[in-house]
Amino acid sequence: MKDQVDFAEHLLLKTYNRYQVVFDHGDGIKLYDTEGNEYLDFFAGIAVQGLGYNYKGLNKALKEQADKLWHISNYFYNEPVIVAGQKLLEISDMEKVFFTNSGTEAIEGAVKIAKKYGTKTGGRYEIIAMEGSFHGRSLGALSVTGNEHYREDFYPLIPGIKFAKYNDLESVKNLVTDKTCAIILETIQGEGGIHPATKEFLEGIKKLTDEKDLILILDEIQCGMGRSGNFFAWQEYGIKPDVMTVAKALGNGVPIGAFLTAGKASDVLKPGDHGSTYGGNPLVCAVASKVLDIFKEDSIIENVRVVGKYLREKLDELARSYQSINEVRGKGLLLGVEFDKPVADIIKSALTDERLVLINAGSNVLRFIPPLIISKSDVDDALCRLKRVLEKI
Numbered sequence: 001m002k003d004q005v006d007f008a009e010h011l012l013l014k015t016y017n018r019y020q021v022v023f024d025h026g027d028g029i030k031l032y033d034t035e036g037n038e039y040l041d042f043f044a045g046i047a048v049q050g051l052g053y054n055y056k057g058l059n060k061a062l063k064e065q066a067d068k069l070w071h072i073s074n075y076f077y078n079e080p081v082i083v084a085g086q087k088l089l090e091i092s093d094m095e096k097v098f099f100t101n102s103g104t105e106a107i108e109g110a111v112k113i114a115k116k117y118g119t120k121t122g123g124r125y126e127i128i129a130m131e132g133s134f135h136g137r138s139l140g141a142l143s144v145t146g147n148e149h150y151r152e153d154f155y156p157l158i159p160g161i162k163f164a165k166y167n168d169l170e171s172v173k174n175l176v177t178d179k180t181c182a183i184i185l186e187t188i189q190g191e192g193g194i195h196p197a198t199k200e201f202l203e204g205i206k207k208l209t210d211e212k213d214l215i216l217i218l219d220e221i222q223c224g225m226g227r228s229g230n231f232f233a234w235q236e237y238g239i240k241p242d243v244m245t246v247a248k249a250l251g252n253g254v255p256i257g258a259f260l261t262a263g264k265a266s267d268v269l270k271p272g273d274h275g276s277t278y279g280g281n282p283l284v285c286a287v288a289s290k291v292l293d294i295f296k297e298d299s300i301i302e303n304v305r306v307v308g309k310y311l312r313e314k315l316d317e318l319a320r321s322y323q324s325i326n327e328v329r330g331k332g333l334l335l336g337v338e339f340d341k342p343v344a345d346i347i348k349s350a351l352t353d354e355r356l357v358l359i360n361a362g363s364n365v366l367r368f369i370p371p372l373i374i375s376k377s378d379v380d381d382a383l384c385r386l387k388r389v390l391e392k393i
């Protein structure tokens with residue numbers, strides 16, 4: 001494995017500080033490296049593997065579609081895109097969908113709707129985004145991402161983007177001008193440290209976007225697809241966006257994302273305004289379609305609620321016995337444990353000494369985003385491994 005890592009370091013552009021592991025395959029919620037070591041996965045490919053690995057029927061759906069048709073351009077229809085689209089609209093109560101290849105591209109589409117809506121309603125172009133947000137790394141998505149660390153070397157970005165304080169309605173209101181066309185936020189901030197929106201904040205934002213005729217974009221790329229304990233996190237708040245973005249767990253690992261529209265956002269984009277060669281191709285849509293079936297048939301969200309609650313209790317217990325833990329936050333199986341110091345050492349030791357795969361969210365927050373199919377005993381197993389790491393560090 002060491003040789004492979006050295007070779008990889010040589011040839012892959014160094015945009016990540018990678019852990020020194022080469023993974024080979026997965027099964028359920030277990031991962032295996034090329035030397036056959038078994039790992040417990042509480043990382044899920046950054047909240048992508050909602051159904052874990054090798055989930056019953058899912059590989060078959062991919063293989064069957066692989067033998068039929070992989071790709072056909074958006075100048076034609078294909079059956080999987082129709083079926084997947086219909087299922088996605090049904091669970092979200094949205095009206096229209098555009099499929100993309102990633103979350104970032106879903107954000108690009110959402111921002112383009114906002115910009116065009118602004119253009120058509122009096123030359124408005126300003127967008128209010130949130131400090132601490134993450135929406136992706138392309139220039140458009142980066143423009144609405146509120147993290148200076150990612151932005152600083154890439155100015156000038158899209159003009160007219162302003163950043164408000166998350167969960168501070170006044171700070172949003174203060175930024176609204178007659179040029180504002182949209183507000184974009186994550187319903188639960190993920191990369192920024194696992195911060196759920198408060199009910200008052202989201203209700204206030206909704207009221208503001210209605211009053212000022214703004215497009216409300218909710219980014220559900222990480223917190224959506226069941227992770228919060230609802231199909232989409234906004235459903236718990238009863239706040240429906242004009243545009244919603246999804247990706248990550250939608251394809252369980254095949255590259256797919258989408259932006260969905262409702263009401264006034266649904267007839268903004270016209271032929272020629274937006275496109276994608278691969279977006280909505282039959283191969284990925286067949287998988288997403290099967291993912292959506294499995295969510296229903298196997299009561300995945302019910303499991304998130306039950307096991308999420310259990311994990312939360314266990315993490316709260318942990319917080320009571322470790323001085324270095326400040327707070328436990330989140331919803332469902334999107335939980336963060338904030339320490340009073342960086343968690344990099346914990347993550348590294350968990351991976352190498354305990355074979356527990358974890359991830360951070362910002363420097364001091366340990367993020368728990370396991371496959372949505374974990375059981376209570378998997379939680380016990382993970383906590384047991386984690387405690388041994390904490391004892392050591």
Ligand SMILES: *Cc1c(COP(=O)(O)O)cnc(C)c1O
Pocket residue numbers: 102103104105107134135136137186190191219220221222223247248257
């Ligand atoms: C991961 C993520 C993105 C970017 O998605 P990609 O598929 O990596 O392009 C955007 N927004 C949020 C909230 C995310 O977690």
